[in-house]
Amino acid sequence: MKNITKLGVVSALSLIVGASASFAETIKIAFIDPLSGPFASTGANGLHQFEFASDYMVNQKGGVLDGDMFEVVAFDNKISPKESLIQLQVAIDQGIRYIVQGNSSGVANALTEAIDKHNRRNPDSRVLFLNYAAVDPALTNEKCNFWHFRFDANADIKMDALTDVIVADENIKKVYIIGQDYSFGKAVSDAANMMLGEKRDDIEVVGDELHPIGKVKDFTPYARKIVASGADAVITGNWGADMLGLGKAIIDNGFEGPIYTYYAAGSGMTAAFGESGKDRIRLISQGSINPIGSEEARATYEAFEAKYPDGNIDQSRIFNVIGMLATAIEEAGTADDVVAVASKLEGMEYDSMWGGKLFMRPQDHQLIQDMHVGVHTDENIDFDFDQSGYGIVNESTIEMASMDSPTTCEMKRPE
Amino acid sequence: MDLILVNIIDGLVTGLLLFMLSAGLTLIFSMMGVLNFAHASFYMLGAYFAYQISIALGFWMGLLLAPLIVGVMGAGVERYGLRRVHQYGHVPELIFTFGLALLIEELVQFVWGKNQLPYSVPDVLNFTAFSIAGNSIPAYKIFMIFISIAIFIGLLYILTRTRVGMIIQAALSYPRTVEALGHNVPLIFMGVFGVGTALAGVAGVIAGPVLGTFPGMAFVLGSIVFVTIVIGGLGSLWGALVASLLIGWITTFAKSYNIEMADILNGIGIGTPENLDENLFRDFWTITSPQIADILPYILMVLILIFRPSGLFGKRHS
Numbered sequence A: 001m002k003n004i005t006k007l008g009v010v011s012a013l014s015l016i017v018g019a020s021a022s023f024a025e026t027i028k029i030a031f032i033d034p035l036s037g038p039f040a041s042t043g044a045n046g047l048h049q050f051e052f053a054s055d056y057m058v059n060q061k062g063g064v065l066d067g068d069m070f071e072v073v074a075f076d077n078k079i080s081p082k083e084s085l086i087q088l089q090v091a092i093d094q095g096i097r098y099i100v101q102g103n104s105s106g107v108a109n110a111l112t113e114a115i116d117k118h119n120r121r122n123p124d125s126r127v128l129f130l131n132y133a134a135v136d137p138a139l140t141n142e143k144c145n146f147w148h149f150r151f152d153a154n155a156d157i158k159m160d161a162l163t164d165v166i167v168a169d170e171n172i173k174k175v176y177i178i179g180q181d182y183s184f185g186k187a188v189s190d191a192a193n194m195m196l197g198e199k200r201d202d203i204e205v206v207g208d209e210l211h212p213i214g215k216v217k218d219f220t221p222y223a224r225k226i227v228a229s230g231a232d233a234v235i236t237g238n239w240g241a242d243m244l245g246l247g248k249a250i251i252d253n254g255f256e257g258p259i260y261t262y263y264a265a266g267s268g269m270t271a272a273f274g275e276s277g278k279d280r281i282r283l284i285s286q287g288s289i290n291p292i293g294s295e296e297a298r299a300t301y302e303a304f305e306a307k308y309p310d311g312n313i314d315q316s317r318i319f320n321v322i323g324m325l326a327t328a329i330e331e332a333g334t335a336d337d338v339v340a341v342a343s344k345l346e347g348m349e350y351d352s353m354w355g356g357k358l359f360m361r362p363q364d365h366q367l368i369q370d371m372h373v374g375v376h377t378d379e380n381i382d383f384d385f386d387q388s389g390y391g392i393v394n395e396s397t398i399e400m401a402s403m404d405s406p407t408t409c410e411m412k413r414p415e
Numbered sequence B: 001m002d003l004i005l006v007n008i009i010d011g012l013v014t015g016l017l018l019f020m021l022s023a024g025l026t027l028i029f030s031m032m033g034v035l036n037f038a039h040a041s042f043y044m045l046g047a048y049f050a051y052q053i054s055i056a057l058g059f060w061m062g063l064l065l066a067p068l069i070v071g072v073m074g075a076g077v078e079r080y081g082l083r084r085v086h087q088y089g090h091v092p093e094l095i096f097t098f099g100l101a102l103l104i105e106e107l108v109q110f111v112w113g114k115n116q117l118p119y120s121v122p123d124v125l126n127f128t129a130f131s132i133a134g135n136s137i138p139a140y141k142i143f144m145i146f147i148s149i150a151i152f153i154g155l156l157y158i159l160t161r162t163r164v165g166m167i168i169q170a171a172l173s174y175p176r177t178v179e180a181l182g183h184n185v186p187l188i189f190m191g192v193f194g195v196g197t198a199l200a201g202v203a204g205v206i207a208g209p210v211l212g213t214f215p216g217m218a219f220v221l222g223s224i225v226f227v228t229i230v231i232g233g234l235g236s237l238w239g240a241l242v243a244s245l246l247i248g249w250i251t252t253f254a255k256s257y258n259i260e261m262a263d264i265l266n267g268i269g270i271g272t273p274e275n276l277d278e279n280l281f282r283d284f285w286t287i288t289s290p291q292i293a294d295i296l297p298y299i300l301m302v303l304i305l306i307f308r309p310s311g312l313f314g315k316r317h318s
Helices: A002-021 A040-061 A081-093 A105-121 A155-168 A183-199 A220-228 A241-252 A269-277 A295-307 A317-332 A338-345 B002-032 B039-057 B059-086 B090-112 B139-161 B163-173 B175-180 B185-211 B217-232 B237-256 B261-267 B289-307
Strands: A026-033 A069-076 A098-101 A128-131 A148-150 A174-180 A204-211 A233-236 A259-261 A281-286 A349-351 A357-361 A366-368 A371-377 A391-398 B128-132 B135-138
Touching: A026 A040, A026 A081, A040 A069, A040 A295, A040 A317, A069 A081, A081 A098, A081 A105, A098 A105, A105 A128, A105 A148, A105 A183, A128 A338, A148 A366, A155 A183, A155 A233, A155 A259, A155 A281, A155 A371, A155 A391, A174 A183, A174 A220, A183 A204, A183 A233, A204 A220, A204 B289, A220 A241, A220 B002, A220 B135, A220 B237, A220 B289, A233 A241, A241 A259, A241 A269, A241 B185, A269 A371, A281 A391, A317 A338, A317 A349, A317 A357, B002 B039, B002 B128, B002 B135, B002 B139, B002 B163, B002 B185, B002 B217, B002 B237, B039 B059, B039 B090, B039 B185, B039 B217, B059 B090, B059 B185, B090 B217, B128 B139, B135 B139, B139 B163, B139 B185, B139 B237, B163 B175, B163 B185, B175 B185, B185 B217, B217 B237, B217 B289, B237 B289
Parallel strands: A026 A069, A026 A098, A098 A128, A128 A148, A174 A204, A174 A233, A233 A259, A259 A281
Antiparallel strands: A281 A371, A349 A357, A357 A366, A371 A391, B128 B135
């Protein structure tokens, strides 16, 4: 009986709270990424992290401005640029002012162009594009615009940090580069070739090849070539099933050296590599999970695990997107005037709970942050991935990576 | 030279795996005259069931039980699904199996999620059997070879040397006569469908740990299985074997050696154009064999369809 009374009181209370909250406005954020098809797992994991971050970092702390709440609205783009543009229009028609997207630079290129055009023609319903994972360097160089902000490090910054670590290892004399046959795989290969050559000319690239994306059943023949080439290390930008298949084949078929990757963690991959990948797989990322960046981050991760027991925070930058957006809206004093918000985001310095400072470079809207190269292991793990006991532990950190890197961006700001 | 031997072994593993899938499909086709689009989905189910069982009872029980469950499900699909649709003709049957493939994929995602599963090689087999010039051959691959060969011999024995096999073969060509002789032909059909899907299940169980267990695994293998049975000749077990091995070796060798199109063309006496960068056929000249390795089977299929439409071992249907 007592319990029922309690329940009644709680539900009545929550009704009141809900009613009072409804007086404040909600700030909607459109999440446009794949939620079905072969890349659905990456998209769905990202969505969970966005929903959790908005709720935990903003709404539970009373929202922004006068209690305005964040709401993440999901749109499935099936990883197609065409579908994304349709979903973008739907989002704009619903009055949404903030667009987040990350999977596939092809989609990001289409979105940034469409948003630039839309904002020029419709000054009353302008939107901002917060890109949390598409890393094609062009987005903050020749294709940059005032409305696009990138919170992930671009492919060149990542390769710069990765090659810093590789050239520091005297044992590595021969490197094999392998990737998926599309714009990103080619960008990784170009950057690796150029930067290795610049940093240490005694390193020989003994193999540089691309394989069809998402079509290779068995990576064994590629692994044989890598072993036969006598490579000391492998560099790959592969992701998803292509990453796991390649990694497993390389390890099973007798390759002994390290494998430097962009995306070999989370989404079941860490559990699938397990013991076999220990001390072999290295990963470039931002945001420190092991050791955890701060006590605040620890509490956040624990709360996330309580809500999604089998989920990972494998894209900690999503929390930076939400945190920086909330700060910019507070400072601008409005969520409706996106020009004001964008002006506050530009040049913003922000202390990330995942460790280090973040700086949104005003000249190209590329976020500058600490980059970490970590190793796949089961030792000294605070937070594992995929409930496997294995996780990524930092081995080296490059502070404010590529802070002074050049950009060809000529930012045009609205008057 | 060493690498050739390694590639022969790798190609054999790939080919035999493909054979286990295509054997079931080709049997089902020769019996019912219907291509089972959901065949690769049963392969996927095999891997997922085996993963689930292996958590509780270990890998070996998974190898034993998962194909059984998949086979029973396959038989059920034939008995309660295909047999009802059969009366409306072949097109509804095709659409039925196509829909089933989509359904199974969604179901798998619903139950096990969209992530990769940590289904791995059992510890007993997790060592290097031997290595050739630094290339290690995992013991698990040797195990895969033996399992597939055993299945092929068993299948061949049952189909050609036993009474059951005779009845099946007869039912394939003259179902009405066999029925008139007092045999239960629908039961035979159901049995063959069940065995065919169970074979796909076995393939899934043993391929899952090496090729990855994820919702896209059926899609990745789906089309190549059809190519295999078309090349081998629809309905021919020997054809399926030869075509599978052929595809296994062709793709493995093409990926292992960087043969460039320019070398081949120069070899047959066509000189490289001088300013290649501005040449219309630049992309064609710079193709390398690993890039096209996975479409070579399709090219082979087109050639077979042109020059020998019934496939390598197929009997021409009138």
